[in-house]
Amino acid sequence: MEERYVPQGIEKKWQKKWADDYAYKTELDRSKPEYYVLEMFPYPSGNLHMGHVRNYSIGDVIARYKAMQGYNVLHPMGFDAFGMPAENAAIKHGVQPADWTYSNIENMKRQQREMGLSYDWDREVETCRPEYYRWTQWFFELFYEKGLAYKKKASVNWCNECNTVLANEQVIDGHCWRCDSEVIKKDLAQWFFKITDYADVLLEDLKELKGWPERVKTMQENWIGRSEGAEFSFDVPDFSEKIPVYTTCPHTVFGVTYVVLAVEHPLVEKLIKGRENEAEIRSFMERVRKLTELERTSSESAKEGMFTGAYAVNPFNGERVPIWITNYVLYEYGTGAVMGVPTHDERDWMFADTYNLPKKLVVNNPEGTLTLESMDHAYVDAGVLVNSGEFTGMDSEKAKSAIIEWIEAQQVGQKRVNYRLRDWLISRQRYWGAPIPVIYCPKCGEVLVPKEDLPVKLPENVNFAAGSVSPLAQAEDFVNCTCPKCGGKARRETDTMDTFMCSSWYYMRYTDPKNDKAPFGDEQVNYWMPVDQYIGGIEHAILHLLYSRFFTKVLKDAGLVNFNEPFKNLLTQGMVIKDGSKMSKSKGNVVSPEEIISKYGADTARLFILFAAPPERDLEWNDQGVEGAYRFLKRVWRIISEFEDVMKQNVSDYDTAALAKDEKELRRVLHVTIKKVTEDIGDRFNFNTAISSIMELVNAFYNIKDKKDLNAGLIYEVIVDLLKLLAPFAPHMTEELWSLIIADGSVHKAKWPVYDEKATILDEIEIVLQVNGKVRDKLVVAADLSREDLEKAALAKPHVQDYIAGKTIVKVICVPKKLVNIVVK
């Protein structure tokens, strides 16, 4: 074999062989335990970045490790291939989105192959293929049939840059998640999925997800935003109307001094009609409606409002209170109307101050020291009710339930649970997505495309030049169709689906990717799912992960799958940063994976990225650190090449009792390393410490290598196990060495080593000697020395004597195999 490690040739050779041999092909096999490891599939932007390299390296180590442990491992890859950038390329450069996408996919696949990842490429999924989106459309119809898809005119988020609407989850701080431009509100008829029907289950089942990071669960919990309270109505006698309000503080109802409506509230129209200042009110409403999402929902912006001129009656005390409209009430939440209690709500306090509305104190603090005059902000804590009719004197917690009971008894309302979560807006006014399979017929109305006619295919050669108008809406051949019910002339829906729909079920398609009768077979999906280990970025904490959970629950209720949750364990990897910030073109701190791989090889790239930091933490890229990883692999290569002749003797069995002392020590380090690496990969995903312990093993090997007549059996054991331990991290190099000096088969098909507990035990151990908790000396003793003898030996040490001379020994603490602490006075 070569004395020097030259990765380029080796890596190419094995990548080809693995592909030719279908080395990582997976089949359903009930004789082995199954394990499904999955990395979030990428958007085909054209090139891998370091974040991908990190993501796939983590997944590949887990996949290879589990396979060596005897699991039947499913480890697939695919592409989230619909989306805006393909369409932007079409507008800018005149290329077809499909051509652009497929050529990007080819390039990224080549880069993934060059990483040496153990994917079963036969299961690859590309969401923009008609064979795939046919089923995405099929799911839309399923949701529709279950009453979970509906079209509704609503005030929705609109991105001017992308020329399309966005779901709430896709608006980050008032900006578009993709292009970062400011989001505005528009009134449009759009398709929604009723994710709110599943709000309680999505929240409740978070408890099931023991293998998810706490912070992701907290983020989902906040997003769902469950609150408990009451809904009840104020009468508007002058108009014979009612205003239902929702409140989490029903115990403050006697403090209501006004009622306030969102400007979008349908009742406003009626209340203001014919008022002398109607025009003024209308212009205020118009102004509020036009605010961006950011301005509208910022808690910092001033609370503005106008009196409608109408009055409502508080059902508790019959008081007439003015009805206002305002910018601070959201129409989408609760009932779009709020009871104003300035004394016990911070926002109402500010609003009342601005417009000189009256305040009434109805909850006093437990000491009873509050007065309206002394208050300079709202009192929102628990306390005792005052000025509250029959509820006066009641503790606020108790009053809550008492008042809800009263509301229900009087039949003016009921207890209600409310969620912050809104329905998922899934239509997009874009071309490069799965068309929504709906036809509008003048006679039959909204009609689903029959299942046997799916997929509704995207037309080719459409006009992208216009940009702002969806190309589908202009494609007459596509739009004009016949009604599947009556056969008359009809028009197709021209919106496509949010790409998050495509990614909400791809992980199930992998289990049976070529099925043309169903999205997946029962047996396949239930054998492999749920995903045992999912790996991806934290940016999907809500978006993709919430939608996928929702999808899974709907599919379970529809009887299509038998599991509740799609992802059993979730690992959220940190970002790859350089010079203190995320790699980006604009900052000019991008390191190209392709360059690193061509210079050092994929094994080095993988090793560095796993060694530099634990997976959940951000990783600082360091070119010299890469050199270090490369140096380590060269070191492994060199020491193994030195023992090529010893290996040829093939001594796989030997008498461990006959080992010399230093050989025994090497064997001990080997077995400690097997233990450590097994635990670090299997239990903790701490690849960095797993690698460092392999480095220690190699260092220990170097310490002994020049000794004459080393035991050939020990050398064989160390090298075989070293290659196995390193195989998940550096698959090419270990495979090459394995084939050269050990066996014809693959190291990746070898059995993961098992450590020998006896070999890890030290005969002699070093005991730390402390006096009053400070380390004063050390002592090497036999591991089985009795406590009494250990204590005696410790006290006899001269250096310890110096510290205890002339003092009284209060007590001696002995921690077996660790330390002796002598407490003196």
Added chain:
RNA sequence: GCCGAAGUGGCGGAAUUGGCAGACGCACUUGACUCAAAAUCAAGCGUUUUCCCAAACGUGCCGGUUCGAGUCCGGCCUUCGGCACCA
């Protein structure tokens, strides 16, 4: 404002159950090899005092519990992330 995570050498990080703080790697210094350089091998490497043994200090800050605290408890500070007019 609310919720969450994190603060350890020059740097990335380790210490898994309260028991030698700094494993492993990077950088740096020195030596060997070499005509020389690179590569490689070997040694050193928290700070201060001393430069022989050694001593004091040291894990964001202040306090506590304990024979013993990076780790547990209380109170802060800083950084990052999420949510934020949700009634």
